[in-house]
Amino acid sequence: MSDDELTPASTLREVSDSDSSSSEPRDEPGLPAVPGEVPAVPAGQPHAPVPVVAHADVIDDAIDNPVFITEKLSVSYGTAPAVLDVSLRVPEKQITAFIGPSGCGKSTIIRCFNRMNDLIPGAHVEGTVRYHGVDLYGSDIDSVQVRKRIGMVFQKPNPFPKSIYDNIAFGPKVLGMKGSMDQIVEEALRRASLWDDVKDRLKDNAFGMSGGQQQRLCIARALATNPDVLLMDEPCSALDPISTGRIEDLMHELKETVSIVIVTHNMQQAARVSDRTAFFIVDMGSSEEARIGRLVEYGPTDRIFTNPHDIRTEEYVSGKFG
Amino acid sequence: MATPSIASGVAGPTAESVFGPARRRIGEKAIAFALFCAAATSVVITVGIVVSLTGETLAFFADDAVTASGFLTDGQWTPLFSDPQFGIRPLVQGTLIISGIALIVAIPLGIGTAAFLSEYASPRVRKAVKPTLELLAGVPTVVFGYFALTFFTPSVLQGFLGMDVSVFNGLAGGIIVGVLIVPTVASVAEDAMSAVPQSLREGAYGLGASRRQVTVRVVVPAALSGITAGVVLGASRAVGETMVVLIAAGQVPTTSLDPRNPMETMTAFIGATGKGDVPTGSTGYKAIFAVGFALFLMTLILNMISIRFVRRYRQVYE
Numbered sequence: 001m002s003d004d005e006l007t008p009a010s011t012l013r014e015v016s017d018s019d020s021s022s023s024e025p026r027d028e029p030g031l032p033a034v035p036g037e038v039p040a041v042p043a044g045q046p047h048a049p050v051p052v053v054a055h056a057d058v059i060d061d062a063i064d065n066p067v068f069i070t071e072k073l074s075v076s077y078g079t080a081p082a083v084l085d086v087s088l089r090v091p092e093k094q095i096t097a098f099i100g101p102s103g104c105g106k107s108t109i110i111r112c113f114n115r116m117n118d119l120i121p122g123a124h125v126e127g128t129v130r131y132h133g134v135d136l137y138g139s140d141i142d143s144v145q146v147r148k149r150i151g152m153v154f155q156k157p158n159p160f161p162k163s164i165y166d167n168i169a170f171g172p173k174v175l176g177m178k179g180s181m182d183q184i185v186e187e188a189l190r191r192a193s194l195w196d197d198v199k200d201r202l203k204d205n206a207f208g209m210s211g212g213q214q215q216r217l218c219i220a221r222a223l224a225t226n227p228d229v230l231l232m233d234e235p236c237s238a239l240d241p242i243s244t245g246r247i248e249d250l251m252h253e254l255k256e257t258v259s260i261v262i263v264t265h266n267m268q269q270a271a272r273v274s275d276r277t278a279f280f281i282v283d284m285g286s287s288e289e290a291r292i293g294r295l296v297e298y299g300p301t302d303r304i305f306t307n308p309h310d311i312r313t314e315e316y317v318s319g320k321f322g
Numbered sequence: 323m324a325t326p327s328i329a330s331g332v333a334g335p336t337a338e339s340v341f342g343p344a345r346r347r348i349g350e351k352a353i354a355f356a357l358f359c360a361a362a363t364s365v366v367i368t369v370g371i372v373v374s375l376t377g378e379t380l381a382f383f384a385d386d387a388v389t390a391s392g393f394l395t396d397g398q399w400t401p402l403f404s405d406p407q408f409g410i411r412p413l414v415q416g417t418l419i420i421s422g423i424a425l426i427v428a429i430p431l432g433i434g435t436a437a438f439l440s441e442y443a444s445p446r447v448r449k450a451v452k453p454t455l456e457l458l459a460g461v462p463t464v465v466f467g468y469f470a471l472t473f474f475t476p477s478v479l480q481g482f483l484g485m486d487v488s489v490f491n492g493l494a495g496g497i498i499v500g501v502l503i504v505p506t507v508a509s510v511a512e513d514a515m516s517a518v519p520q521s522l523r524e525g526a527y528g529l530g531a532s533r534r535q536v537t538v539r540v541v542v543p544a545a546l547s548g549i550t551a552g553v554v555l556g557a558s559r560a561v562g563e564t565m566v567v568l569i570a571a572g573q574v575p576t577t578s579l580d581p582r583n584p585m586e587t588m589t590a591f592i593g594a595t596g597k598g599d600v601p602t603g604s605t606g607y608k609a610i611f612a613v614g615f616a617l618f619l620m621t622l623i624l625n626m627i628s629i630r631f632v633r634r635y636r637q638v639y640e
Contacts, residue, residue, distance in 0.1 A: 147530040152524075158519070161522075
């Protein structure tokens with residue numbers, strides 16, 4: 001695979017350039033300082049069946065501040081494996097995007113980060129997920145405690161059928177947080193840049209808001225408990241472009257204080273907002289049921305979009321499939 | 323020929339030339355009519371019941387031995403005595419006390435069962451418990467009546483709990499009526515709770531809520547209208563339940579508020595008097611209809627209150 005094959009994706013570079021300032025921690029001794037100039041790295045175990053590319057080359061996760069480290073993470077539903085052998089490191093206080101076609105397991109993996117898969121009967125997780133070094137699936141870990149630190153925003157806005165105020169206050173009340181509830185609510189709404197929109201109608205039902213406002217309310221609701229990580233599972237897929245833009249702006253502001261992992265169908269969104277991108281694919285088995293998700297490539301977003309090392313990543317980011 | 327047509331001589335498009343020959347829709351209309359008849363039956367029967375009740379009730383109040391004020395306020399109900407008294411209060415009181423006891427039993431048991439099945443039970447446990455519950459709903463109420471009289475009162479109330487209760491008593495009747503309506507309350511409430519979108523639960527779990535917090539703070543409030551519907555349905559069944567109270571609660575119309583004593587409900591009076599030897603057309607006979615009418619009004623008011631309640635407090639989540 002030669003570098004000049006990779007030019008089709010370069011049009012995306014413009015939008016991702018704005019993020020490159022926050023990419024310093026990627027540069028580690030022994031690893032390529034400049035994407036594309038890859039020295040011969042001794043081949044580790046080949047991650048995907050692509051012989052030409054070494055493991056450390058496609059899974060470029062040498063970061064010194066990981067918030068999550070997964071090792072050989074696999075999830076199955078019943079007896080059917082959904083996603084296999086995902087090993088990557090997610091950096092702190094940055095935005096990491098998971099992209100890939102439907103069914104590639106990106107949502108399944110993100111749901112391991114706050115043990116949301118526990119709620120699905122028959123879901124089984126193998127391998128390890130470490131959060132600040134602690135095994136999230138260790139026997140001494142209470143999944144409820146995990147979710148207090150790691151907030152989540154879902155595909156469809158899912159406010160509770162309560163007032164705007166009560167939606168925000170839900171988390172702090174459940175966790176028994178101390179302090180003035182009014183203040184907690186205001187701060188969360190301000191962080192989600194929703195305060196000015198709703199400060200005069202805090203007692204109104206959240207269902208009276210627009211879809212974009214509802215989703216920002218859900219972000220505010222998650223922020224109210226002061227999480228360390230925010231997981232976003234296709235947060236904009238039900239929203240119009242303007243609402244999407246506001247949420248993306250919000251993510252840029254939030255990464256000062258929280259680590260964000262976002263799953264998205266939308267490659268441009270990944271290019272716009274994220275610092276690092278992981279690309280997943282679906283391995284088509286013999287039948288529909290045998291679809292298995294795999295991690296193909298992971299690295300700094302601008303490198304993934306302008307200089308992908310795996311031919312499948314290149315085809316995906318250049319729009320040939322998916 | 324008077325109106326010239328542009329298309330004269332040329333066949334323009336017709337419905338038939340575009341869509342093919344029209345199909346006759348007799349079958350469709352017959353089905354629609356049959357379904358309408360099915361729906362109309364319940365309306366017609368309801369109207370018929372009201373009409374027949376109203377006629378006899380008016381005849382009852384036209385009787386010399388009856389006054390409307392005595393009916394509403396008098397504390398004695400002795401319609402078959404030689405000197406009859408027609409004060410409905412003892413019957414209403416008996417009905418309310420027994421239904422109240424039944425609801426005290428059925429609301430926690432029913433909603434608890436529903437919450438367990440919807441939020442806690444594994445699919446396997448749910449598969450085992452739900453049919454059992456439905457089995458309970460299928461037991462004839464006369465069986466519950468004798469269960470209350472021959473087992474619950476002597477063995478549980480008098481024996482196990484050592485309570486000083488009569489052989490016939492309102493407490494046993496009320497508790498067993500409560501057990502009887504648990505499946506009704508539980509099944510309707512469980513449907514409502516299962517219908518709460520999974521996305522709301524995920525939202526709450528994602529904020530670090532425990533299962534109990536998700537159930538109590540998210541699922542139950544969101545399902546409140548359905549849960550209330552279940553409770554009201556159960557309450558209507560409790561108020562209307564006849565066999566259990568007829569067998570186990572005794573037939574003593576009393577103004578005593580102590581459920582350890584025998585008491586008579588409105589339905590028990592109707593059942594006992596209707597099968598007895600009261601002559602058709604007598605005041606006692608007409609009293610059956612008057613009590614029936616009062617019962618009808620009570621359940622109607624109950625339903626109206628609950629509809630208002632549901633409208634006011636329900637949380638719309640879609």
